[in-house]
Amino acid sequence: MTPMVDLFSVLLIFLLLTASFRPQEAAIITTPNSVSEKQAPDKDIMTIIVDKSGKVFYNIDNGKDTTTHTRVNVLTEMAKQYQVSFTKKELTDFGNMASFGMPMTDMKKWLDATDAKAKEAFQVGIPTDSVAGRASELAMWIRFSRLANLNAEVAIKGDAETNYKVVKKVMDMLQANKVNKFNLVTSLEKEEVTLKDIPK
Amino acid sequence: MAEIIQEEKGKKGGKRRAKKFSTHIDMTPMVDLMCLLITFFMLTTAFSKSKVMVITMPEKDPIDKQKDQPKIPAWRTLNILLTENDQVYYYIGSADPKKPPLPTLTKTDFSKDGIRKVLLDKNRDLFTQIVTFRDKRQSGKLVVADTTADQEIKNMKKNDAKGPIVLIKADDKAKYKDIVDIIDEMAITNIASYAIVDITPVELDMLKTAPK
Numbered sequence: 001m002t003p004m005v006d007l008f009s010v011l012l013i014f015l016l017l018t019a020s021f022r023p024q025e026a027a028i029i030t031t032p033n034s035v036s037e038k039q040a041p042d043k044d045i046m047t048i049i050v051d052k053s054g055k056v057f058y059n060i061d062n063g064k065d066t067t068t069h070t071r072v073n074v075l076t077e078m079a080k081q082y083q084v085s086f087t088k089k090e091l092t093d094f095g096n097m098a099s100f101g102m103p104m105t106d107m108k109k110w111l112d113a114t115d116a117k118a119k120e121a122f123q124v125g126i127p128t129d130s131v132a133g134r135a136s137e138l139a140m141w142i143r144f145s146r147l148a149n150l151n152a153e154v155a156i157k158g159d160a161e162t163n164y165k166v167v168k169k170v171m172d173m174l175q176a177n178k179v180n181k182f183n184l185v186t187s188l189e190k191e192e193v194t195l196k197d198i199p200k
Numbered sequence: 201m202a203e204i205i206q207e208e209k210g211k212k213g214g215k216r217r218a219k220k221f222s223t224h225i226d227m228t229p230m231v232d233l234m235c236l237l238i239t240f241f242m243l244t245t246a247f248s249k250s251k252v253m254v255i256t257m258p259e260k261d262p263i264d265k266q267k268d269q270p271k272i273p274a275w276r277t278l279n280i281l282l283t284e285n286d287q288v289y290y291y292i293g294s295a296d297p298k299k300p301p302l303p304t305l306t307k308t309d310f311s312k313d314g315i316r317k318v319l320l321d322k323n324r325d326l327f328t329q330i331v332t333f334r335d336k337r338q339s340g341k342l343v344v345a346d347t348t349a350d351q352e353i354k355n356m357k358k359n360d361a362k363g364p365i366v367l368i369k370a371d372d373k374a375k376y377k378d379i380v381d382i383i384d385e386m387a388i389t390n391i392a393s394y395a396i397v398d399i400t401p402v403e404l405d406m407l408k409t410a411p412k
Binding site for chain 1: 226227228230231234235237238241242250251252253254255256257258259282312316317320321324327328331332370372373374375376377378379380381383384387388389
């Protein structure tokens with residue numbers, strides 16, 4: 001028996017070490033159900049997350065391999081647009097994180113915050129309203145992400161109970177940026193419909 | 201579980217042998233636990249991939265291009281209006297205030313006997329066509345590659361001339377899951393063409409007077 005226990009321990013430790021921890025997600029979303037079985041791509045994708053209360057968060061991955069630092073490039077462009085400057089360390093930290101949602105004025109403070117609770121307090125959502133004739137921050141994020149990675153697809157991860165109005169606003173913004181094909185993130189729920197279900 | 205087996209040996213001669221205690225610990229419960237933990241980790245890393253539903257919206261044309269849009273016959277148009285509390289209303293044709301009377305709204309819901317029955321009823325030919333095709337593939341009577349099958353279904357949808365053209369409209373009180381559910385119904389009932397469009401003020405008024 002002891003050799004079997006040894007084997008199991010080795011396998012378990014291997015799995016524990018090779019499973020990488022996902023960075024903290026900005027908001028907990030319960031996606032609606034659908035019969036769609038298509039897998040969500042995990043590379044070259046920009047995700048717009050809308051939670052129940054209508055707050056918008058954003059996530060973009062770093063591209064197909066480790067040489068394309070898409071996240072860092074996008075943040076640098078946003079920094080130029082909003083006249084904020086980031087240190088090298090802040091940029092690399094941002095490159096390793098996942099979804100976020102705060103106005104650009106709070107971005108520096110969020111990146112510098114070390115305590116998890118303090119970090120969470122900053123996640124109030126990306127502004128979606130256009131200010132003084134200039135496009136909204138979310139529109140800017142989308143535009144620079146598309147410029148940084150032309151192959152990126154757009155995914156919308158909305159909570160089932162979100163008001164459709166907010167999601168429509170996001171979709172209008174995407175269409176204004178010439179994006180007409182979206183991936184809506186859903187959970188699988190199979191439905192069997194056969195010929196017998198056609199009403200007489 | 202742990203047994204201490206005491207070896208009993210008779211006295212040999214004058215020497216007394218020291219009593220040997222050998223411990224055999226039964227490992228089976230620990231192995232069970234390890235098994236469970238490994239299976240758990242193997243399965244949970246696979247489940248973390250979520251699914252996506254692809255939707256393509258029509259391009260937002262500038263106003264002057266709208267005159268070139270093809271005319272859709274009124275009997276084929278099925279307008280679905282979504283509002284609060286997962287309520288679904290539908291009407292056939294167009295709601296033009298200049299051409300009274302306005303169509304009446306029929307109330308339904310997302311259950312099996314709700315909007316799905318309406319869609320299946322209107323789309324029966326195309327639905328039958330696609331389902332028989334899929335069944336033939338599944339039962340092995342027809343053997344084609346996946347890409348060929350997808351292309352075949354796409355062609356069937358393109359050549360369909362009797363199925364409804366669905367216009368999905370939602371007011372501000374609708375929830376995101378209502379839109380996802382209705383697009384899901386489009387996929388389930390194999391509707392050939394549908395579009396999400398803005399709700400008109402006429403329809404908002406119709407909703408106010410609709411049956412609750």
